[in-house]
Amino acid sequence: MQSATVVIDHPLVQHKLTVLRDRETSTSKFRGVLRELSLLLAYEVTRDLPLTSRRIETPLEPMDAPVLEGKKLCFVSVLRAGNGLLEGMLDLVPTARVGHVGMYRDPETLEPVEYYFKVPASLDERIVIVVDPMLATGHSAAGAVDRLKQAGARDIRFLALLAAPEGLRAFHSRHPDVPVYTAAVDRELNEKAYILPGLGDAGDRMFGTK
């Protein structure tokens, strides 16, 4: 099966990512720019959605016009930082269904701890786009995708703002069928498994905790 990382190198994406990385960026600015950025990322991650056609009438004549095929998309936010990406995605696709996977990374073991799971019905018939700004060791991403597959999801893509090479390797080896879309693949993880150069702790930066 395919194992792909797609880097979204659009200049607007890269510029806004720099604003987020900058330690001087305030919490409110971080949230605002992340929302703008997630709209652009959503545009790229949905670029190859399948289309079908529907018969309509323009004011001048009938036509077979393109419309999205299949059931409504499902976005899944990996709480809590995933919510920062989710809002902009919903601006672009307001009809999407939304699932939530509550998960935090244990700072000692670096393993994800799940505390919540709620997803829409018929996951097997939907394209599922999982969103979490950070893919560091990849354990949280892989754990969230494990759970979604158990719940029936078959056609999954993962959207992360930033990813580390180690985490991508780990994720792709567990889920070779799930492409990862990201704005940047950074250099490495530090001794606490934070992404370098990164942007710090995404949840803390967007919610002003810590």
Ligand SMILES: O=P(O)(O)OC[C@H]1O[C@H](OP(=O)(O)OP(=O)(O)O)[C@H](O)[C@@H]1O
């Ligand atoms: O790839 P990993 O090494 O698993 O790390 C990435 C995870 O860490 C962050 O969440 P965090 O645990 O800080 O939870 P939060 O979103 O509640 O802040 C991030 O949003 C990912 O979910």
Ligand SMILES: O=c1cc[nH]c(=O)[nH]1
């Ligand atoms: O760099 C990192 C790694 C994990 N989680 C974050 O929020 N940032």
Ligand SMILES: [Mg+2]
């Ligand atoms: Mg956090």
